[in-house]
Amino acid sequence: MHGMRLLVVAGSSRSGSLNQQLAGMAASLAVDAGAVARSLDLRALDLPVYDGDVEAARGVPAGALQLQDALRESDALLLVTPEYNGFPTPLLINAFDWLSRIQASAERPSGLSSTAGMPAALLSASPGPLGGLRSMNFLRQYLQMAFAMIVVPQQFALQRAHEAFDAHHMLKEERSVRAVGGVLAALGALATALRAAREADAG
Numbered sequence: 250m251h252g253m254r255l256l257v258v259a260g261s262s263r264s265g266s267l268n269q270q271l272a273g274m275a276a277s278l279a280v281d282a283g284a285v286a287r288s289l290d291l292r293a294l295d296l297p298v299y300d301g302d303v304e305a306a307r308g309v310p311a312g313a314l315q316l317q318d319a320l321r322e323s324d325a326l327l328l329v330t331p332e333y334n335g336f337p338t339p340l341l342i343n344a345f346d347w348l349s350r351i352q353a354s355a356e357r358p359s360g361l362s363s364t365a366g367m368p369a370a371l372l373s374a375s376p377g378p379l380g381g382l383r384s385m386n387f388l389r390q391y392l393q394m395a396f397a398m399i400v401v402p403q404q405f406a407l408q409r410a411h412e413a414f415d416a417h418h419m420l421k422e423e424r425s426v427r428a429v430g431g432v433l434a435a436l437g438a439l440a441t442a443l444r445a446a447r448e449a450d451a452g
């Protein structure tokens with residue numbers, strides 16, 4: 250993962266979020282493996298609930314442009330999402346729906362062309378026994394089909410996540426750390442292979 254610029258985005262911004270903790274843990278593992286990790290807090294961005302009237306009145310909000318900038322400045326994306334009734338959270342989907350509304354202009358490419366071909370990986374966390382697994386199935390399909398992202402097959406759902414972290418927000422169980430590391434390694438390998446392919450094409 251040496252030098253890989255990793256963007257880490259969590260699907261929950263609430264204080265004490267288990268997914269934020271997992272995202273933080275994954276970011277520090279990625280940094281240990283040589284990546285440069287950047288976290289983006291979706292709640293801090295200007296991202297009202299998508300509405301065509303809002304878009305007509307004021308255009309795409311600044312938060313969507315900031316998300317696009319962060320993606321364009323990254324080599325790979327790690328999404329860490331809770332499961333709400335089996336589905337990824339509105340916070341996450343709303344942000345990406347807005348991103349998809351950015352049209353190409355003199356200043357920037359379209360939102361969808363910023364994600365096309367970008368490598369991504371998924372983690373989830375839940376207090377429940379499935380760890381939010383179902384949300385990743387939807388998120389994988391959404392990112393691949395609508396955003397043309399390349400999502401690595403490796404993923405990890407942290408079950409009983411409310412008992413999984415120690416006082417330093419580190420995962421207690423070594424096998425969970427290894428599972429997150431495996432997802433990151435797969436993402437790093439894909440990002441490296443895609444960069445090599447691009448360079449070969451350009452060369």
Ligand SMILES: Cc1cc2nc3c(=O)[nH]c(=O)nc-3n(C[C@H](O)[C@H](O)[C@H](O)COP(=O)(O)O)c2cc1C
Nearest residue numbers: 261266267268269331332333334335375376377381
């Ligand atoms: C509206 C709603 C629906 C939920 N549905 C599920 C669910 O389908 N499966 C599950 O494992 N947990 C579900 N939960 C519980 C979440 O996994 C739990 O609140 C978790 O801590 C949220 O992630 P966070 O800690 O990162 O905010 C739901 C919570 C909410 C608020």
